[in-house]
Amino acid sequence: MEKNKVKKLKTAVLGCTGLVGQQFVRMLGDHPFFELTFLTASKNSAGKKYGESVHWCLEGDLPVVGGEIVISDTSVEAISESEVDVIFSALPSAVAEEIEFPLTEKGFIIFSNAGANRMRPDVPIVIPEVNPDHLELVQPLMKNGKGFIITNSNCSTSGLVLALRPLVGLGIRNVFVSTYQAISGAGRKGLSSIDIHENVIPFINGEEEKIECETRKIFGWLENGSIRDMSLDVFAGCCRVPVREGHLQNVMVDIEEDENVGNIAHIMHSFSSIPQALRLPTAPEKPLIVRSENNRPQPHLDRFAGTPDRARGMTVSVGRIRKKGKRLLFTLLVHNTIRGAAGTCILNAELAFSKNYLSAVHC
Amino acid sequence: MEKNKVKKLKTAVLGCTGLVGQQFVRMLGDHPFFELTFLTASKNSAGKKYGESVHWCLEGDLPVVGGEIVISDTSVEAISESEVDVIFSALPSAVAEEIEFPLTEKGFIIFSNAGANRMRPDVPIVIPEVNPDHLELVQPLMKNGKGFIITNSNCSTSGLVLALRPLVGLGIRNVFVSTYQAISGAGRKGLSSIDIHENVIPFINGEEEKIECETRKIFGWLENGSIRDMSLDVFAGCCRVPVREGHLQNVMVDIEEDENVGNIAHIMHSFSSIPQALRLPTAPEKPLIVRSENNRPQPHLDRFAGTPDRARGMTVSVGRIRKKGKRLLFTLLVHNTIRGAAGTCILNAELAFSKNYLSAVHC
Amino acid sequence: MEKNKVKKLKTAVLGCTGLVGQQFVRMLGDHPFFELTFLTASKNSAGKKYGESVHWCLEGDLPVVGGEIVISDTSVEAISESEVDVIFSALPSAVAEEIEFPLTEKGFIIFSNAGANRMRPDVPIVIPEVNPDHLELVQPLMKNGKGFIITNSNCSTSGLVLALRPLVGLGIRNVFVSTYQAISGAGRKGLSSIDIHENVIPFINGEEEKIECETRKIFGWLENGSIRDMSLDVFAGCCRVPVREGHLQNVMVDIEEDENVGNIAHIMHSFSSIPQALRLPTAPEKPLIVRSENNRPQPHLDRFAGTPDRARGMTVSVGRIRKKGKRLLFTLLVHNTIRGAAGTCILNAELAFSKNYLSAVHC
């Protein structure tokens, strides 16, 4: 990429005070394409400096850039083209539903982590290593001079489809996944300590349906300008565990082709895709790492897998690959607020940027 | 006590859905003096059966009695003399401030865990083993046919004054206490898991002031119908730790009399008081246990100290007593929602009952 | 049962200082059939009083009975018929392998929680509600005047087979279970805090194999005096989570008969078996409880399910029953050191006692 030519895009983060919002602010603090200039939050925070309003929850101090930005109210009116080239949305679903589409009608391009619009036919769910071609779904909107929304998947789905992607060619059927999800997935105030402390909660509202539907859409293909879902039975059982970051998943999947464990591990470990070829800034050198130790991956040890530094938390770790007949079992770990949220959302924007989908806005 | 003569009092719990409210419901499920008949909560819960509305957080199922009671709105109007003889309040402080005194003006007797009214001159803070005589403070109100409020102390204070009570005669000065407080002290929704998970928070709003003021008031004496605080320097540093129940405290106190550690341990361990003499139902056989092991008390092992069964969690455990010159150091543990809240509140009511302070209401 | 005729059996617990050993001591503290008289542990503890040697880890103080017993060395020689009628073994597997069979040759009857001998053809794995008939496997040994071993299953297996038992008649195939196992399952010193703190470990040595093999054996049937395994594909993925007690499991199983979720829930909830019919002392009123809430069972709230008091922790809780085609999914919770270990072991002994398998020893 010819970085030296780039004029950075003025960048907004909607919903900047939550945990995913904080990851956006952290990851956009010194980004080669995007310059953080605009932050929105609910009315309580609007008008205050970010550094004085946010209840910062990430290890290390908040970046100086960002800390000084005065927060705006999250509303269609508050966001103007003169101040914002590209938008990242970390909004709660209900707010996203109200505000994201109206913003596209004003011409804005939104990379959204919100679940609200993921299943709409004109909105792709993109994991850049998995289905970069789905970006094309927004071309009709672009041609009409409109804005558009590109979403990343639900946090658990992102880890699952990354791990399964290199296996698709072997024929995958009947996915069963049991999740061990971290508390940060519930958001800044989503979970009372008294509920999850020293406990497991075997239910996360809407999560199982998202994993099942989003996986089928992401593995789907473009047909006459719309996405046709893959036909794949996906069963998910989702539990919250008392871990801060890192969703672990026990996966069972039927593989049609007769391939041994060693080859499957090799196929997964050596997987590489478009973001790696394009050397996108937030792309990890390796989307997947297969661990050979029998007790890995573990949230504490593996959640920040990923090099270079900017891609810390972008690599999905896989381990315990084993097979019984056609049944393949393995364990994966994905950093839920980085690869599972802000990180993939930024990687989507980098992919779109590199493909000139954002050219309209910065010329 | 002549239990067989007792006609049980119709009993209300205000603020029944919170953690202290739940302890009240649990402890009043089968009480010899009090019959749980009336529950109040905020408007969200009013009109629903308790069993269907409460987010039960205590180990074991909620008691059948209680589960069937339809919750009333927390308001002065909702509580009538025909339905309620005696009131326990587990209200948040702001609500207690609005509602408790107006209820006394309607003639109600309230045993309150709320902090709102503790420091008022006509309201005693009573720990039955420590200052049972402070009950007298409400006699002028009784004589005027009015209701009154009897409070128990803040959760941390209750453990501290119980442990110090047998030492008062030796001359205590300069108390410094450093607390390790459990998450249940912050209430049902008071603490987000992301904040306290794998963390210590060195600040609890208002807690240090409460420990300092309430200790002086509880150790004060009646003088012309009002309480004169003890002159005692108390310094508290309060931290939240990721433990569910049980406030541990490191205490340093100067002792004027020259007494050795063995005698001090004996004085504490053998401490007994009015509730034990009266054999009140919720009184523990021993208010204090001194552990000889060098690594006790511990929240996990000692929080439920107390016999008989009804007094589980009512005994304060003390350990690691040591002395350097006049400086006495020890560690104590108090179950914060039982001895530190609902349990002492009920014990106060039992004491008042046994002294016929409640006779007006049940004749 | 004619309890009043019973002369209690002199009872030994081998391996009394570990977590399962402590549960045995707790549960045998006041048992109607068994009188705790003999305790063994490794040489480090031998010769000391139990109360002074054990690092007690259960909430509440250790029972007075037990605390005063002087620990013997765990060896074949140390255990004599004059002092011991019946043996419970909480030995580590390696020690159990050396000592349990030699003890049977001396005529002792052993109820063992150890994994060492479970898969031997002359040793049944019994869960009294599931396969009480497997007790018969030891009759040839009895007839020859020898002792015998009756094992309970691995902790996770016990919950799984109890939940599946009422569904066997509907035709079960292809079980996949993903576990969330508590730290107490690793024993007193089995797990360093630095490893599991704020973490999930996706591997427990030997656990998956045990679940797979033991399930098939327990669901097998007696054929010519030996057990023929059920033909059933079982896949397990076992993880350790930072919870003290209570193994949660996400289960997927194919059901051949076309039965709806409501009926399946009813079949499970109303399940009752021999121990309930015999009113064995440690038998829970209900072996299974089906919870209707969408976020249950949870370790904190449900691990001690079970009435009467003696059966606390003996009921397995089931929730989130749902079905997609023939695939049945549900979540279960089993208290791993009670129902999953000491409790079932004692229930086995009660069953054997009630069937006069122990009559030889106490006449």
Add this chain to the structure above:
Amino acid sequence: MEKNKVKKLKTAVLGCTGLVGQQFVRMLGDHPFFELTFLTASKNSAGKKYGESVHWCLEGDLPVVGGEIVISDTSVEAISESEVDVIFSALPSAVAEEIEFPLTEKGFIIFSNAGANRMRPDVPIVIPEVNPDHLELVQPLMKNGKGFIITNSNCSTSGLVLALRPLVGLGIRNVFVSTYQAISGAGRKGLSSIDIHENVIPFINGEEEKIECETRKIFGWLENGSIRDMSLDVFAGCCRVPVREGHLQNVMVDIEEDENVGNIAHIMHSFSSIPQALRLPTAPEKPLIVRSENNRPQPHLDRFAGTPDRARGMTVSVGRIRKKGKRLLFTLLVHNTIRGAAGTCILNAELAFSKNYLSAVHC
């Protein structure tokens, strides 16, 4: 410093597999003065590559350098002058007691984190920002051509003396400290999860004595070639809490001079010392940070305070400064295995290096 002239010293880490050993290996992975070339551990690990033997517990993969080194047995004989210029010791105290002095007799210079030799009169305990002059204590040994030991303090002490150092000039008396110590302080296998999970343990063997004695020695002064302790009453109450890293401490200290809180905060926050002036590689820009928020420092948010990157975890955070009369209270946080162990030990070596105490070895 003239870095480009430096020929790196061949560096050994004794006791490389423990948690402090791992921090040494991590921090020496790319050090400007020291080249990690030699690792020792117990016989179990000797002969294996570090990367294959260590149970790595730090977030992120172990450094490539180090991973390839074959571990030697920890013995005086195994360490030769041809292979090793300078030694860092992370040995358990009992092993350190046997081996460190014999190594000095062979001429080795040892920077030791072990407690064994700290209180010897010819061994200084040095915190480079606090008492760099104590290095001189070893000059007689140097002049005689012998090796010597320089220790850093106990983990808790290091945070305490750093925070108190800028206040010494105001006259400090009567220190009382109550600690909230992380589990990593107990070492790799020092603490069973069942003991500390959801618990607080109010006892850490030897810790209180270390804090009390080491503080007096560090604040002492050189007098005729030996250290004369400061006369200072120090009282410590030490508890273990379920946090991975970061020792928090509630401190109360009497200040003789009448100085207000604002000035005290300023004095602490602006504290700087020799390592900062010398720009030693592992010296943090600021040894102390005073936080103005009322709920800081917190282990999760502040344990890695310190810039530049190499000094992450070397800054002690202070907060909640308040005063009542002469009593000063505050809370501090120190990263126990970095500033409290390996980091200060390396900083000591950098200081000695910059003062040419190590010149003998590398010419």
